[in-house]
Amino acid sequence: MPLKGFLHQTENGSPVTVGNYKIIPVSRAYGVILPKVAGGFVWNHPLAVRIEREGESDQEIPIHDVTRIAQVRLIAGSVFATAVLWAILHLLGRKVQKQEPLNG
Amino acid sequence: MAEEKQEHTIDIDAANLMAAVEDVNQTIEKFLDTASVGKVYAEPIRVGDTVIIPSAEVVAGMGFGMGVGFGRKGEGSQESGGGSGGGGGGQVLSRPVAVIVATPEEVRIEHVYDRTKIALAALTAAGFMVGMVARMLRGR
Numbered sequence: 001m002p003l004k005g006f007l008h009q010t011e012n013g014s015p016v017t018v019g020n021y022k023i024i025p026v027s028r029a030y031g032v033i034l035p036k037v038a039g040g041f042v043w044n045h046p047l048a049v050r051i052e053r054e055g056e057s058d059q060e061i062p063i064h065d066v067t068r069i070a071q072v073r074l075i076a077g078s079v080f081a082t083a084v085l086w087a088i089l090h091l092l093g094r095k096v097q098k099q100e101p102l103n104g
Numbered sequence: 105m106a107e108e109k110q111e112h113t114i115d116i117d118a119a120n121l122m123a124a125v126e127d128v129n130q131t132i133e134k135f136l137d138t139a140s141v142g143k144v145y146a147e148p149i150r151v152g153d154t155v156i157i158p159s160a161e162v163v164a165g166m167g168f169g170m171g172v173g174f175g176r177k178g179e180g181s182q183e184s185g186g187g188s189g190g191g192g193g194g195q196v197l198s199r200p201v202a203v204i205v206a207t208p209e210e211v212r213i214e215h216v217y218d219r220t221k222i223a224l225a226a227l228t229a230a231g232f233m234v235g236m237v238a239r240m241l242r243g244r
Contacts (some may be wrong), residue, residue, distance in 0.1 A: 011141040017146045018155045019208030025157060029139035038192070039167030040130050042138045046159035048143065049204055051211050061211065065161060067218040072223040078229035082236045089240055104218045 007031030007042065010051070023051040026060075124190065128168050131192070138164040138196065157204040166194025 013025040031042035051059040054067070137143065149156040174186025203214045 005244065007136075007139060009118075009139060011139075013145050014142040016155055016157065017145065018206040018208070018211070019153070020118055021206060021211060023155070023157070023206050023211060024143065025145045025159065025204065026136050027141040027144040029116075031139055032134075033136075034167070038132055038169075039165075040135070041165045042135065043161075043163050044139050045160045045161040046142050046201055063159060063204075063213055064215065065201050066215040067199075067201075068161075070217075070222045074222070074225045075232075078233045082233050084242055085179065085237060094111075 005033060007033060010047065013050075021055055024050040024052065026050060121177050129193070130134070131194075133170075135164055135166050135194065138162050143156060155204075155206045157206070158202065160198050160200045160204050162196065162198050164194065164196040166192065168192035 008028075008030055010026060010028045013027065016023045017026075026047045027044060028047040029044040031040060031041060033040035045065065046063045048060050048062045051061065053059075126219065142163050144159055145157045146160075149158075168186065168190065170190030172186065172188040174184060177183040177185060199218070200216045202216055205212050205214055
């Protein structure tokens, strides 16, 4: 019977040897398996590549999802810029309201 | 007022039911298999001394449901009937993220830029900003 609940697993792939290197791809998966119904959601993505070389310490190169990073930055940037603009307009509006009785 | 109690029985083909449950279990196991490392990294491609390993992000979602119902055939009728049914659906999405290029000299990661997705995000961000600014200016 399949497991139920939250899923969080980091898994190493089979090592690939190239010259003196041994490359081990690493993936990470997150998921939710709904307990009441037979269903759920799984998100699995590449995490890093571990490089092992004889006589040297292991090296790990992270894999970044540049498309996702760009998407998040664009959306977050637009929300932030809009908030700043709103704050500026709001402050300007209050200043004008304060000055109006003096001028009149 | 005395409550009427009536027992309902439905003929269910046990063999068919077991086969359906087995199908559901197999599908869930296949679904959980999307969390394995083999679904993210493709088989290494060797070109001379160079090894290329493509990698992708995998998103999977699915759900199953079933129900049983019974009732009288009509108003005042003593005849009763029932039935059962079920269904399910799911989707798996995959998107390339990076390519690992390994030569005897070095190992490097070549990232995959999805220009269409980035352009769509930029358009959405610009649309959101223009809409919000127009609304702010209208409200003044």
